[in-house]
Amino acid sequence: MTDGLTLTDCADPQVLQRPTPDPYAGLAIPDASVFTGWTRHSSTSISSSFTPTQNLIGYGDVPTAVFDGLSLQGEVSLGAGLYVIDGGELKINANSIISGDGVSFLLINGAELNISGTATLDLSAFDPENPHHRPDPFAGLLFFADRLGAPVSHTMNGNANSDINGIVYLPNDNISYSGNSSA
Numbered sequence: 485m486t487d488g489l490t491l492t493d494c495a496d497p498q499v500l501q502r503p504t505p506d507p508y509a510g511l512a513i514p515d516a517s518v519f520t521g522w523t524r525h526s527s528t529s530i531s532s533s534f535t536p537t538q539n540l541i542g543y544g545d546v547p548t549a550v551f552d553g554l555s556l557q558g559e560v561s562l563g564a565g566l567y568v569i570d571g572g573e574l575k576i577n578a579n580s581i582i583s584g585d586g587v588s589f590l591l592i593n594g595a596e597l598n599i600s601g602t603a604t605l606d607l608s609a610f611d612p613e614n615p616h617h618r619p620d621p622f623a624g625l626l627f628f629a630d631r632l633g634a635p636v637s638h639t640m641n642g643n644a645n646s647d648i649n650g651i652v653y654l655p656n657d658n659i660s661y662s663g664n665s666s667a
Contacts, residue, residue, distance in 0.1 A: 508653055511621060513630050514543070516570055516593050519550045524570070529555040535563025544620030553595075556580055562587050562607075566622060569595040578602045586610055588622045588650070591629040594636055597654075601641035601663050609650025626650025629657055 522538060528551050536549035547565035553572025557580050564586030567574075571593040576582055578600035585608045591597060599605070609626040610618065622628070626648060629636065638659045652659070 506655060508625075508628075508655070513590070513628070514540070514568075514592075515630055515632060519568060519570060522548075522550045525549060525551045525554070528553070529557060530560050530562075531556075531558040533561040533563070536565035536567065540566060540620070543622070544618065546618060546620035546622065556582050564618060566590060566620070568592065571595055573598055576600060576603045576605070580604070582607060584608070586618055586623075588625050589627045590622070591627070591636070591638075591654075592632075593630075594633055595629070596636050597627055597638040597640070597659075599640045603646070605646035605648050607648050607650070624651055625653055628653040629655065631655050 518540075534549070536547040538548050538550075539545045540548040543566075547563070548568060549565065550568045550570055551572075551574075552570055553574075554567065554569055555573075555575045555577060557577040559581045560583070562582065562584030564584070566588050568590045569592070573596045574589055574591065576599045580600075580603045582603065583606040587607055588609055589597070607626060609624050627638075628651070633656075636654075636657045638654060638657055640659065640661045641663045
């Protein structure tokens with residue numbers, strides 16, 4: 485046992501092992517230049533529902549929306565698509581109830597993920613009724629970040645009964661997961 489980590493899948497620690505290769509190293513993650521000239525939602529706060537309306541051509545034409553920071557509060561239903569957070573923060577506020585199937589959040593230009601402890605999430609990176617609904621290469625990724633710039637710190641606080649179904653891929657960043665969540 486090291487720093488509170490309990491080894492349950494491996495009887496003995498394995499030392500001097502080769503690093504696991506990045507399974508998404510070949511994924512072309514769009515950078516900010518791809519979104520030049522797009523309609524941008526500045527420091528938007530969504531408090532009911534939202535569905536992306538622009539198409540990210542060349543990536544399976546996935547419905548996309550670009551935000552200069554995004555705050556989700558109250559009871560929010562998100563439509564399927566790619567939510568690009570270009571700088572700032574993706575903040576999911578305390579006591580919020582956030583739901584959506586087929587959603588992905590791309591964090592670029594140092595955008596930070598901050599989920600408050602009493603938020604309830606019911607998010608899936610694919611549509612469970614139609615898992616092939618999104619043909620883009622990001623289907624299955626729930627929260628992911630670009631590989632550019634200095635490492636960013638993200639926070640996912642527990643204390644909520646949440647169901648998140650998808651991959652959290654933050655290749656160069658740090659994530660702090662805390663609380664007594666039943667996620």
